[in-house]
Amino acid sequence: MRRLLFILPLLTLALMAGFFAWSLTSGRDPASIGSVVVGRPAPKLDLPALRPGEPPLTDADLRTGKPVIVNFFASWCTPCLAEHPLFTRLREREGATIVGIAWKNKRDDALPWLKRLGDPFKLAGLDLDGKTGLDWGLSGVPETYLIDGTGIVRRHYRGPITERDLNETILPFLKGAVK
């Protein structure tokens, strides 16, 4: 019994060291807030079109039998600027269907921004008051959702997508390899 008491501090230390090692190596992000939409049907989509003269966006646009990428962006958002070339590449090289949603962004700001950087969006919507963002569990821009042909959300990226995301998940997803 007494000997056990002497080992106790060491045991505690070992336990903590183990936890810290796991925290450092497992890739766990304690600041991640997770996402409840993944694995569920895509939330409601009912938005006016960003580009003048186009029909409004509806749920049917996300259930076409083909994978869809939904990207919330804003012209005032710097990380959006950083990820933009990746969407251009996805559209041009992979022929991906990308739906862009301007979040809390005036049409007069979002349209020139797209004109300047290139517009990779097959469909573009306008979520001026952020209500659709709330339904989608958005925490800010940019955020990107991968939606499969049946309308189920498969991935939710908070923050800009990266080259690595593109190679590891988005491209395999477009080829139907990611469930």
Place this chain on the structure above:
Amino acid sequence: MIGARRLFFMFLSPLGERLGEGVRRPLTLPLPLAGERSLKALCCVLLLLFTLPALAVEPSEILPDPALETRAREIGRALRCVVCQNQSIDDSSAEVARDMRRAVRERLTAGDSDGDVFAYMVARYGDYVLLKPPFKAGTLILWLGAPFLLLVAGAALLLAARRRRHTPIAAPKPLDEEERRRLDALLKG
């Protein structure tokens, strides 16, 4: 209100001393006797006492119905801002927090109960959005860990105390011949 007492001594005590022309007496009411200057000071102190933490809730968001607004504030304080993660949505000025405050008020105005509003938020942002985590299998350690440890520690203490009480204290050995001689020598000095 930890600061109230301290503020009183910081601001009011010196004033009280200055009042009586060299006579040290505390600030006494009624106020008109205390002079205009100290009245101003008192007002300042009172204002300081009644300051509230700055809320991010903007005047345009506030509901006309005070009862609903009170409920909205209570809910708002219990919902976590998903951007500034240790702030409630009432404290956060993030865009999303503002949207969430507005959604809370919309739901309440539509006749939702408080529980409905929380469910509405959890459906969109998960349990993460609750500043007070729910009691369920995944949070058992969080809720019961500390009380459990306290129980274990208490039980260990109790056991140790009981064991000590039951161990008889052995009577000291009587002195032998040699020791007695040394003691006598010491006592004689």
